[in-house]
Amino acid sequence: MAGSPADLMRVNLLMVFNEPDPDRRAAVIAENYAEDVVWHEPDRIIHGRTELERRAAELRAENPDWVFRPAGAASGLDDIGHLGFEYGPADSQPSRVRGMDIARTKDGAVIELYTIVTEIRQPS
Template sequence: MAGSDSRNTDEVENYDALLRANLQRVFNQRDAQRRLAAVQELFADAPTMYEPAGIVTGQAAISAVAGALLDQFGPDFAFVAEGTAVGHHGLGYLRWHAGPGDGPVIVSGVDVAEISEGKIVRLWVLLDAPQG
């Protein structure tokens, strides 16, 4: 059919595996070298991350931001995926919450990612409004 693209890019992209790996291997990884290696594997060469507090560009900067978050919240703090990530046509999202292993949820939100060729190109971190 003229003008239509019959390729199914979603067969190539595994949104759930990629976004869960980002949460676990980047944002829960306390070892800086392992975290950077994961960023290099999961993100495009020149990624951008959009956070409420600003815009972060580059693999090393994204790794550093993840490390600073973990340092800020302490050794028990972890991000936990909620449900299965979904996506299509290069856009995926994964809901998550975070807090100490034995304690209350401190923050929750959604990661929304632009994905190309199996790598995160741009990542938006959207935080839920505080409860209460």
């Protein structure tokens, strides 16, 4: 499944953070992330695949009916990938969070991931 930086960004958003099944999510992480991946969130830094799996599960548990949606197309340049996202209720309500993921990749795997939140909207 590993591929270009743009492909990895789509995998990251849709097959990891939207995946409800922990075994499928773990398999995708094992195939597409370096063992020592580092993920920079706005309020913490996660080290390694195991911690990335744990944090992804936490996010799913916090808002089980929410989904991530791409905001535009994934892009890549050399070893860097980028994808904007929206996050919110799966139904037709507007997304509550907007942001972007940027990743450094090597040999078809994410080695470092940065999540930047650009907007948080309160429910109306």
